[in-house]
Amino acid sequence: MDEDGGMFMRKGYRLLPAGLILGICLCVLTLDVHATSRNEYLDSMNAGVAQIVDPTGKAANEDAIRELTEVSQANGAERETDLVMANVQVAMNVRAEADEESDKVGLLYKDCGGRILERKDGWTRLRSGDLVGWASDEYLLFGEDAELLANDVGNLIVQIETDTLCVREDPEAEAEAVGFIPRDEELEIIEVLDDDWISVDYEGETGYVSAEYVDIDFHIDEGETLVAIQKREEEERKAKLTANRGAVVVGGDDTRLLAALIYCEAGIETYNGKLAVGAVVMNRVRSAAYPNTISGVIFASGQFTPALNGKVARVYGGDIPESCWEAARAAINGETNVGDATHFRRAGNHDGLLIDRQVFW
Structure with a gap:
């Protein structure tokens, strides 16, 4: 059994989009995101799976994900997605080799995901953010199960790709402005309305931004390397020492x-x-x-x-x-x-x- 509990910080990973254009690429290391007819086309950098996601309907999301990832090969067999998700309550070990006695290189936490690099003998070599190593298949989800979990725990946001973007009261260019968002700021998506407009959560209210000036990111949590864990724990230890002296x-x-x-x-x-x-x-x-x-x-x-x-x-x-x-x-x-x-x-x-x-x- 290779599941390892503990209190560790989870790091979210971003599936980077290429933009709002038509088309979709499979088996690449970048995520193309296209807003068209109320759908988002997602091709995961870390999951390597093309998805169409409608943020307003969970069932529709799942059907679209399955439709795009079931790619037929010449012999008619279905091609399996290379998305993998952790199936644990807390965390599981990721090791240097496909062996329970091998050195631990990091942890994959509950609801974390990654991309399959190789599979053999009940083990999967995966990449999840900076973490690369072998994990036991006993504690992983694959195929449709992985896609359904990713759809449930991941979240869509827009990232501003212009110096300042106006958030409007209605999805119209002449609508009243309710706020202005600087470059690289992120907002949670409510719905992709069409090719031109996306509704977002702006300070607790529904606002609208032009799809022309944003990228859409799909976030799934990622694992953590031992080096990152040790660095974080050392920083927390130093912070506690400072707090004990009354500085904070x-x-x-x-x-x-x-x-x-x-x-x-x-x-x-x-x-x-x-x-x-x-x-x-x-x-x-x-x-x-x-x-x-x-x-x-x-x-x-x-x-x-x-x-x-x-x-x-x-x-x-x-x-x-x-x-x-x-x-x-x-x-x-x-x-x-x-x-x-x-x-x-x-x-x-x-x-x-x-x-x-x-x-x-």
């Missing part, structure tokens, strides 16, 4: 950080919606499947879009509404209205507990 008031900083995230993710929601977001973060802190600090959970790669695009950092340095502070303090003190839920997203394409406009599970 960890409790106060963590409360402010959680309040900032709550504002970014649920600023316009009711108090219950704010508490629910705070409770999800604290449930992750208590879980062995996630980092055991508030900052570790919030800044884990691929997890919270406002943390990735710098919005949390900006809010952290400003005035945070008292309702967000109150929800943060309550969550830290153990209050929850979502049980042990560790995930949430905008309501519409996932089952779970509905609070305001978000679903928790």
Whole structure:
């Protein structure tokens, strides 16, 4: 048995798009993303699987993924996708060779994915971000099972590819502007409307951006090398030493950080919606499947879009509404209205507990 529990930071990996154009490429190391007729064409850099994803319909996503990845060869046999996903509760070992006695080179965490490089004797050599090594097939998902999990746990975002992009109230060039987004900032996709417009989550409201000036990224968490784990743990050790000397008031900083995230993710929601977001973060802190600090959970790669695009950092340095502070303090003190839920997203394409406009599970 090669499953290894522990509290490690998960790193999200990005499946890089080439742009919004027609066509799709299979078995390449770059992701072409095309917004056409309400569909996103995804060809994974790390998964090597072409996908068409409609963010508004989970069932449609799954059917489209299967349709594109079932490529017939000359003899009529189906070609198997090279996407692989971890099938563990916490983490599994990745080794230098296809042998349980071989040196461990890293960890592949729950809901992480990668690309198959080679398979033999019940082992798979895979690439997941910077991590390359052998993992036991006993703890992996392949083919349709891997695709379905990736579709469930991955998320689509737009990345701004112009100096400043206008977010509009309606999907029209003459519609009123509700905000401006700088280059490289990211927003969560709600729906790809057509070739020209994408609806996004902008500060808790639905906004619209021109598809001409954005790239679409598909994120799935990736594994972590031993070198990266050791570096992170050393940085955490040094941070604790600094905190113990009083240079950083960890409790106060963590409360402010959680309040900032709550504002970014649920600023316009009711108090219950704010508490629910705070409770999800604290449930992750208590879980062995996630980092055991508030900052570790919030800044884990691929997890919270406002943390990735710098919005949390900006809010952290400003005035945070008292309702967000109150929800943060309550969550830290153990209050929850979502049980042990560790995930949430905008309501519409996932089952779970509905609070305001978000679903928790």
